[in-house]
Amino acid sequence: MTDPLVRVRGLSKWYPLPRRGLFRPREQLRALDGVSFDIRRGEVLGLVGESGSGKTTVGRTLMRLTEPTRGTIQFRGQDITHLPRRELRPVRRHMQLVFQDPYGSLNPRMSVERILSTPLLVHEPALSPRQRRRRVEEALDLVGLFPGAADRYPHEFSGGQRQRIGIARALIAGPELLVADEPVSALDVSVQAQVVNLLLDLRARLGLTVLFVAHDLAVVGTISDRVAVMYLGRIVELADTAALFTGPRHPYTEALFSAVPTIDPAARRRRILLQGDVPSPVSPPSGCTFRTRCPYAQSRCADEPPDLREVSPGHWKACVRDDLALAAPISAPILQPTQAD
Amino acid sequence: MSGTVADIPAASFPPARSTRAATRFLRHRLAVAGVVVVVLLIAACAIGPMLSPYGPLTIDLRRRFQAPLAGPHWLGSDQLGRDLLVRLLMAGRISLTVGFVAMGISTAVGVLVGLLAGFYRGWIGTALMRLVDAVLCFPSIFLLLTLAALVSPSLATITLIIALTAWMEVARVVQGQVIALRERDFAVAAEAIGASDGYIMLRELLPNIMAPIIVAATLNVARAILAESYISYLGYGIQPPTASWGNMLNNAQEYLESAPWLALLPGAVITLAVTSFNFIGDGLRDALDPRGDRSA
Numbered sequence: 347m348t349d350p351l352v353r354v355r356g357l358s359k360w361y362p363l364p365r366r367g368l369f370r371p372r373e374q375l376r377a378l379d380g381v382s383f384d385i386r387r388g389e390v391l392g393l394v395g396e397s398g399s400g401k402t403t404v405g406r407t408l409m410r411l412t413e414p415t416r417g418t419i420q421f422r423g424q425d426i427t428h429l430p431r432r433e434l435r436p437v438r439r440h441m442q443l444v445f446q447d448p449y450g451s452l453n454p455r456m457s458v459e460r461i462l463s464t465p466l467l468v469h470e471p472a473l474s475p476r477q478r479r480r481r482v483e484e485a486l487d488l489v490g491l492f493p494g495a496a497d498r499y500p501h502e503f504s505g506g507q508r509q510r511i512g513i514a515r516a517l518i519a520g521p522e523l524l525v526a527d528e529p530v531s532a533l534d535v536s537v538q539a540q541v542v543n544l545l546l547d548l549r550a551r552l553g554l555t556v557l558f559v560a561h562d563l564a565v566v567g568t569i570s571d572r573v574a575v576m577y578l579g580r581i582v583e584l585a586d587t588a589a590l591f592t593g594p595r596h597p598y599t600e601a602l603f604s605a606v607p608t609i610d611p612a613a614r615r616r617r618i619l620l621q622g623d624v625p626s627p628v629s630p631p632s633g634c635t636f637r638t639r640c641p642y643a644q645s646r647c648a649d650e651p652p653d654l655r656e657v658s659p660g661h662w663k664a665c666v667r668d669d670l671a672l673a674a675p676i677s678a679p680i681l682q683p684t685q686a687d
Numbered sequence: 688m689s690g691t692v693a694d695i696p697a698a699s700f701p702p703a704r705s706t707r708a709a710t711r712f713l714r715h716r717l718a719v720a721g722v723v724v725v726v727l728l729i730a731a732c733a734i735g736p737m738l739s740p741y742g743p744l745t746i747d748l749r750r751r752f753q754a755p756l757a758g759p760h761w762l763g764s765d766q767l768g769r770d771l772l773v774r775l776l777m778a779g780r781i782s783l784t785v786g787f788v789a790m791g792i793s794t795a796v797g798v799l800v801g802l803l804a805g806f807y808r809g810w811i812g813t814a815l816m817r818l819v820d821a822v823l824c825f826p827s828i829f830l831l832l833t834l835a836a837l838v839s840p841s842l843a844t845i846t847l848i849i850a851l852t853a854w855m856e857v858a859r860v861v862q863g864q865v866i867a868l869r870e871r872d873f874a875v876a877a878e879a880i881g882a883s884d885g886y887i888m889l890r891e892l893l894p895n896i897m898a899p900i901i902v903a904a905t906l907n908v909a910r911a912i913l914a915e916s917y918i919s920y921l922g923y924g925i926q927p928p929t930a931s932w933g934n935m936l937n938n939a940q941e942y943l944e945s946a947p948w949l950a951l952l953p954g955a956v957i958t959l960a961v962t963s964f965n966f967i968g969d970g971l972r973d974a975l976d977p978r979g980d981r982s983a
Contacts, residue, residue, distance in 0.1 A: 435881040438881035439881065441879075442879060443875075445876065447872055450871050450873065451872035455895055464880055464882060465880045468881050515876065515880075
């Protein structure tokens with residue numbers, strides 16, 4: 347097995363909150379609290395979790411768009427955690443971002459040609475205007491848009507088309523890593539499928555590595571090779587997609603799965619309704635942060651935050667209870683066993 | 688930040704953004720009247736004096752204090768028999784030049800300070816905005832007069848002084864917009880690409896805040912004209928015999944009872960110019976209202 351493309355260790359992002367009193371200690375909002383994972387070359391790693399679980403922050407911090415409070419980020423074997431901006435620029439060429447909101451992510455005052463030219467102006471300044479134009483048209487073709495789109499402005503396109511333009515911008519300089527931050531959740535369902543298929547197609551054609559951030563389990567299950575589940579700024583479970591969907595090991599994953607509607611009335615499952623709200627990331631519960639809502643919680647869960655440990659090859663979880671038989675959304679025999687890397 | 692309500696209907700806009708703004712502007716009657724008045728004023732000041740038989744400094748002691756429409760001088764003459772119309776137009780050249788140049792300088796300074804302060808929050812931004820607050824604390828008329836008293840008055844120094852007291856508002860507007868815009872995804876995208884700060888500020892952000900800048904700049908012309916009038920009226924500005932609207936008023940106050948037209952006419956022209964620019968500013972504000980076509 348080769349080195350992973352991305353190696354994240356103990357990544358934390360704490361946001362200091364404004365002081366609420368002169369003598370009170372400054373409180374910290376823990377958006378990320380000790381996240382560790384690898385992204386292997388060529389894989390799609392899905393990142394799921396509910397709103398506020400920190401999945402977007404993982405993507406942004408990974409790309410050094412927000413500064414991490416703690417932890418290290420290795421990209422292509424290079425530690426980029428504290429790389430100054432000047433040295434970061436050549437690295438940026440290899441990591442690009444696709445945004446959730448197709449309306450806010452394209453500058454309304456720029457033509458599509460200008461938008462797509464920006465990465466080329468930064469990373470390949472030697473190109474002549476004609477060469478640039480050709481690259482722009484190639485990129486538009488790659489994402490299934492007509493070359494004439496280059497002369498139009500973002501507001502002339504639909505949401506799905508804009509998202510394609512956003513993907514073209516991310517890909518035009520030839521990155522290895524694509525961080526897709528909920529790229530389809532703002533789109534209509536029919537358009538979602540198109541964009542997901544486009545991403546799968548591009549990944550196969552260009553050999554992309556993708557961090558796919560989403561809250562839609564069906565989409566993540568379709569596109570990802572492995573899935574990481576986040577809760578309150580931590581990864582609670584990380585496994586191959588098939589292994590996760592057939593045999594979740596963490597109670598939170600089980601609850602998340604049970605919320606996905608099924609179309610098969612015979613396969614009615616027990617709904618696990620979590621009690622209460624997500625605790626505040628400003629003062630998370632001691633020990634396991636999920637214990638306040640976990641139906642299986644024991645007194646020892648309050649003692650220590652559970653480590654993310656490997657419970658079977660490639661299957662990691664952060665839960666002390668190994669004695670649980672958790673419900674899976676898909677029964678094991680339906681899926682072919684996937685081979686481990 | 689992204690996905691605000693104002694962004695959503697963007698897709699439904701027809702492509703012709705500029706014509707829509709123009710239509711809205713043309714519907715604003717006072718603004719259109721303002722444009723007509725300003726254009727006429729500029730044309731008159733530029734061409735008028737060349738067509739007149741009188742020079743602005745031509746003294747004719749036989750025809751002192753001629754009332755308007757009562758002799759060869761259409762708008763009358765002053766205590767030295769100089770033609771008031773020609774002097775008004777020559778003064779207009781000075782006053783309008785001061786107005787436009789001061790607007791240009793103050794807008795440029797304001798945009799620069801605003802961009803930097805909004806983009807580099809942290810201590811640079813804080814320091815710049817505190818500077819803005821500090822300058823705003825001075826009543827600007829006293830600041831103007833103090834500065835004017837310290838330097839020797841000339842067209843260039845007066846213009847600079849006025850510009851130095853008028854850039855803060857633009858800076859504030861720009862700073863606020865930049866803070867909001869740089870959180871938008873397209874600015875984050877530019878950062879992710881590795882674009883330089885200058886590129887992000889000038890190419891990505893600035894084109895999106897042109898509308899409020901143009902509005903503020905237009906209103907600044909009016910304010911600069913008014914400021915020049917104050918200073919010159921109080922004698923610190925443009926020095927006689929060169930005429931400006933303000934020092935014509937100064938000159939007129941001795942004769943307020945015997946020859947009121949000497950004060951009324953420059954006053955009327957100042958009012959006309961200032962209100963016209965203000966109406967244009969209002970019209971532009973409505974026409975370019977970001978709520979009208981935010982993302983177009």
